[in-house]
Amino acid sequence: MSARRPVEPVQVIKQRRDAVLRAMVDGVPYIQFLGIQFERRGDELTAVLPYKEELIGNPLLPALHGGATAAFLEVTAIMTLNWRIIWEDMESGALDGADTDPEMLPRLPKTIDFTVDYLRSGLPRDAYARARINRSGRRYASVHVEGWQDNRARLYAQATGHFLMPTRDK
Amino acid sequence: MADKNTAAHRFIDALPHARALGMHVETMHDGEVSLSMPYADHLVGDPRTGVVHGGAVSALMDTCCGAAVMTPPKNTGSTATIDLRIEYLRAATPGQTIIAKASCYHVTRSVAFVRATAMDADEDNPVAMATGTFTVEGKA
Numbered sequence: 299m300s301a302r303r304p305v306e307p308v309q310v311i312k313q314r315r316d317a318v319l320r321a322m323v324d325g326v327p328y329i330q331f332l333g334i335q336f337e338r339r340g341d342e343l344t345a346v347l348p349y350k351e352e353l354i355g356n357p358l359l360p361a362l363h364g365g366a367t368a369a370f371l372e373v374t375a376i377m378t379l380n381w382r383i384i385w386e387d388m389e390s391g392a393l394d395g396a397d398t399d400p401e402m403l404p405r406l407p408k409t410i411d412f413t414v415d416y417l418r419s420g421l422p423r424d425a426y427a428r429a430r431i432n433r434s435g436r437r438y439a440s441v442h443v444e445g446w447q448d449n450r451a452r453l454y455a456q457a458t459g460h461f462l463m464p465t466r467d468k
Numbered sequence: 469m470a471d472k473n474t475a476a477h478r479f480i481d482a483l484p485h486a487r488a489l490g491m492h493v494e495t496m497h498d499g500e501v502s503l504s505m506p507y508a509d510h511l512v513g514d515p516r517t518g519v520v521h522g523g524a525v526s527a528l529m530d531t532c533c534g535a536a537v538m539t540p541p542k543n544t545g546s547t548a549t550i551d552l553r554i555e556y557l558r559a560a561t562p563g564q565t566i567i568a569k570a571s572c573y574h575v576t577r578s579v580a581f582v583r584a585t586a587m588d589a590d591e592d593n594p595v596a597m598a599t600g601t602f603t604v605e606g607k608a
Binding site: 325326327328330331332351352353354355356357358361362363364365366368369370372373401405406408409410411412413414415416419 | 482483484485486487488489509510511512513514515516520521522523524526527528529530531534546548549550551552553554555556559
């Protein structure tokens with residue numbers, strides 16, 4: 299049995315988690331382009347898509363572009379899956395938040411298919427999304443994502459996707 | 469023909485998100501639409517490979533399918549996506565323009581059914597396939 303690790307101060311743990319999360323998100327140009335941010339409560343992630351004019355698809359209504367919504371939900375699904383993969387390495391200390399070189403992070407899961415269900419038109423306001431990993435095996439994962447705006451209970455879009463998991467140990 | 473093309477270009481230019489992604493109308497007639505999206509650094513989803521993010525391909529597919537619903541002879545006044553499913557067959561080759569071709573193959577009074585394919589320079593091996601359903605509006 300390995301010796302018990304000394305208990306780390308809560309700030310050290312939080313800083314490491316936030317640094318790794320930032321490295322994971324900042325490394326993807328398309329996430330930066332859309333302006334998606336991630337908020338963290340323990341291991342739970344909430345994606346936030348702050349409103350900007352570039353996201354509009356129907357200028358008359360106006361409504362968010364269906365493609366922007368699809369991309370937002372897909373980014374949320376991939377990052378939530380990736381976060382689950384990274385979490386274990388991070389908690390063991392194998393991944394250090396101090397020098398989070400994107401090259402140190404595991405490869406991203408690849409989308410096999412993604413189906414978006416548009417429930418309401420997206421309003422010109424901030425949008426939020428959370429993903430639930432329904433199944434995550436060695437090779438495949440199935441993820442469901444919920445997107446909402448003003449009211450958590452009134453989803454404006456939801457999606458299901460299947461993903462190919464990255465192979466471990468490069 | 470020139471007029472039609474101008475109208476088609478105006479259609480894309482009126483969509484801020486399509487403009488932000490650099491989309492261009494290639495062809496647009498008879499319920500068939502072809503849109504191109506040149507490779508750009510800000511579309512990258514995996515910095516280690518330089519491959520375009522699936523979300524950008526989704527946005528291109530969604531725009532292309534929506535345009536196919538709105539183009540003559542179906543010619544609905546406006547449309548919204550009900551459902552869109554995308555299959556990612558392979559990674560798009562970094563540096564290459566992605567071209568989507570959508571066909572609106574059936575329209576009822578309230579629903580339009582669309583299929584689309586996305587390709588890069590290797591036209592024999594599609595990058596992604598999509599099937600979608602869209603609302604039919606302004607056709608009462």
